[in-house]
Amino acid sequence: MGSNVSELTTYLAYLNGEWQQSESGEKIAIQSPYLRRTIGYVQAVTQNEVDQAIKNAHQAQKEWAGLSLSKRGSYLLAWADELVNNQEEIALAVMHEVGKGYKDSVKEVVRTADLIRYTVEEALHMHGESLRGDGFPGGPQKKIGIVERMPLGVVLAISPFNYPVNLAASKIAPALMAGNAVIFKPATQGSISGIKMIEALDKAGLPKGLLSLTTGRGSVIGDYLVEHKGIDMISFTGGSSTGRHLSKQSAMIPLVLELGGKDPAIVCDDADLDVAVSSIMNGAFSYSGQRCTAIKRVLVNEKVADELVARLKEAVEKLSVGSPEEDSTVVPLIDDKSADFVQSLIDDALAKQATLVAGNKRKDNLIYPTLLDHVTEEMDVAWIEPFGPVLPIIRVKSDEEAIAIANKSEFGLQASIFTQDVDRAFAVAKEVEAGTVQINGRTERGPDHFPFLGVKASGMGVQGIHNSLVSMSRQRVTVLNLK
Numbered sequence: 001m002g003s004n005v006s007e008l009t010t011y012l013a014y015l016n017g018e019w020q021q022s023e024s025g026e027k028i029a030i031q032s033p034y035l036r037r038t039i040g041y042v043q044a045v046t047q048n049e050v051d052q053a054i055k056n057a058h059q060a061q062k063e064w065a066g067l068s069l070s071k072r073g074s075y076l077l078a079w080a081d082e083l084v085n086n087q088e089e090i091a092l093a094v095m096h097e098v099g100k101g102y103k104d105s106v107k108e109v110v111r112t113a114d115l116i117r118y119t120v121e122e123a124l125h126m127h128g129e130s131l132r133g134d135g136f137p138g139g140p141q142k143k144i145g146i147v148e149r150m151p152l153g154v155v156l157a158i159s160p161f162n163y164p165v166n167l168a169a170s171k172i173a174p175a176l177m178a179g180n181a182v183i184f185k186p187a188t189q190g191s192i193s194g195i196k197m198i199e200a201l202d203k204a205g206l207p208k209g210l211l212s213l214t215t216g217r218g219s220v221i222g223d224y225l226v227e228h229k230g231i232d233m234i235s236f237t238g239g240s241s242t243g244r245h246l247s248k249q250s251a252m253i254p255l256v257l258e259l260g261g262k263d264p265a266i267v268c269d270d271a272d273l274d275v276a277v278s279s280i281m282n283g284a285f286s287y288s289g290q291r292c293t294a295i296k297r298v299l300v301n302e303k304v305a306d307e308l309v310a311r312l313k314e315a316v317e318k319l320s321v322g323s324p325e326e327d328s329t330v331v332p333l334i335d336d337k338s339a340d341f342v343q344s345l346i347d348d349a350l351a352k353q354a355t356l357v358a359g360n361k362r363k364d365n366l367i368y369p370t371l372l373d374h375v376t377e378e379m380d381v382a383w384i385e386p387f388g389p390v391l392p393i394i395r396v397k398s399d400e401e402a403i404a405i406a407n408k409s410e411f412g413l414q415a416s417i418f419t420q421d422v423d424r425a426f427a428v429a430k431e432v433e434a435g436t437v438q439i440n441g442r443t444e445r446g447p448d449h450f451p452f453l454g455v456k457a458s459g460m461g462v463q464g465i466h467n468s469l470v471s472m473s474r475q476r477v478t479v480l481n482l483k
């Protein structure tokens with residue numbers, strides 16, 4: 001499959017409904033994490049081009065917002081069909097560019113088409129409301145409030161590398177269905193996949209100017225986009241430090257942030273260990289742990305710790321490690337810098353006397369799945385998100401201690417609890433500070449119509465199809481005063 005990479009294609013930016021070379025004359029090289037070579041170039045768009053794209057977006061948005069919901073939906077449904085029709089080509093781009101297994105890349109594209117279709121259905125079935133004035137003490141009967149949802153204007157969608165198609169579309173589709181225009185800034189490593197996805201939207205006939213794709217380094221055009229007066233809402237998924245930076249830069253603009261996590265798997269002494277082991281393995285190691293919702297630490301009751309660790313060791317040693325083309329579970333990380341970072345967390349833990357159960361082997365940016373036992377609170381890996389295949393195990397004496405350590409983290413995206421006692425599960429779930437708590441299952445975002453949110457440093461606002469439509473629109477109240 002590697003030989004199918006179009007050698008050094010220079011991809012164009014999609015500005016104002018046209019595929020264009022940037023006036024900057026500059027292009028950014030995209031490196032494949034596992035082929036370890038440049039696979040193409042994308043445009044470095046200029047601030048002037050951003051200005052023009054935002055201006056055109058405002059113009060196009062007015063007409064778009066005037067279309068019927070079902071007409072808007074028809075463009076999106078055509079987009080979903082195009083994605084499905086081109087799933088192999090898009091999945092290959094994802095695999096080459098971000099090193100995701102081929103089958104998972106196909107799944108991402110198909111999941112995205114399903115997400116778009118559900119978004120259309122959801123928008124078609126969202127209703128406004130009317131209120132009677134006399135519902136409030138002393139309120140007049142002849143006053144009727146009509147509450148409708150209106151678009152916000154131009155939405156800036158910024159996506160991360162790890163789901164370059166799905167996490168972009170989960171912003172673009174609700175933004176469009178809610179009647180907005182979109183400026184889409186993909187992760188640089190993820191831009192080619194983003195371009196392929198927008199080619200499908202272009203083929204679906206989206207009106208010109210309604211969406212522009214501005215490729216370029218976040219460090220170069222990011223702040224300019226975020227601070228731009230023409231942006232009316234920002235939906236961002238990415239790292240916590242970038243998210244924190246964005247929240248300082250964007251003033252008085254609705255902002256939804258989905259950021260990092262340090263999701264714990266709390267394993268109680270009555271857990272079904274078969275369920276716990278398979279969920280933890282899948283949660284921690286799929287796509288080498290490069291998921292915001294990956295299980296990033298295990299807090300296990302000491303009574304079952306030895307058995308859990310032995311079973312995890314056996315499972316880790318069976319994991320497939322290698323190439324995304326072979327659908328290996330553990331694949332090279334997005335770049336060498338990320339691999340250096342993961343290695344530094346392993347080195348720190350081992351220097352502080354963690355027990356190496358498996359792994360700690362590396363070839364370039366391929367880090368073998370690594371299991372560390374007897375991790376203590378003094379070790380960085382107990383707190384820092386690795387975004388890589390390293391799993392620390394912290395042994396605890398009680399549910400209370402597990403909850404306390406879970407909550408000491410700055411993050412609060414998701415948590416898993418493994419127990420066979422449903423009352424105990426709910427008691428722990430109630431105390432854990434996280435957007436979502438999974439009982440006897442791995443931490444994960446889907447199904448995509450569930451609300452998805454992080455608390456503390458893991459985010460602000462809520463995604464998930466319904467909530468994204470809500471966050472990308474506002475209420476308008478019209479009051480009818482009858483005679």
Ligand SMILES: NC(=O)C1=CN([C@@H]2O[C@H](COP(=O)(O)OP(=O)(O)OC[C@H]3O[C@@H](n4cnc5c(N)ncnc54)[C@H](OP(=O)(O)O)[C@@H]3O)[C@@H](O)[C@H]2O)C=CC1
Nearest residue numbers: 160161186187188217218222223238239242258259260292
């Ligand atoms: N909670 C969630 O739903 C998810 C969270 N994440 C988190 O994302 C991180 C990994 O993704 P990664 O792509 O490396 O995250 P980054 O934060 O590095 O990048 C995310 C996006 O922000 C852009 N960006 C960078 N700087 C700026 C800026 N100053 N202004 C505007 N945009 C900017 C990036 O562009 P460029 O690539 O050009 O730098 C990219 O498009 C992990 O921490 C992970 O937990 C990931 C997926 C889901």
Ligand SMILES: O=C(O)[C@H](O)COP(=O)(O)O
Nearest residue numbers: 163291292293444445446
């Ligand atoms: O980017 C991420 O990591 C996702 O939001 C997690 O999605 P998943 O739980 O479906 O892998």
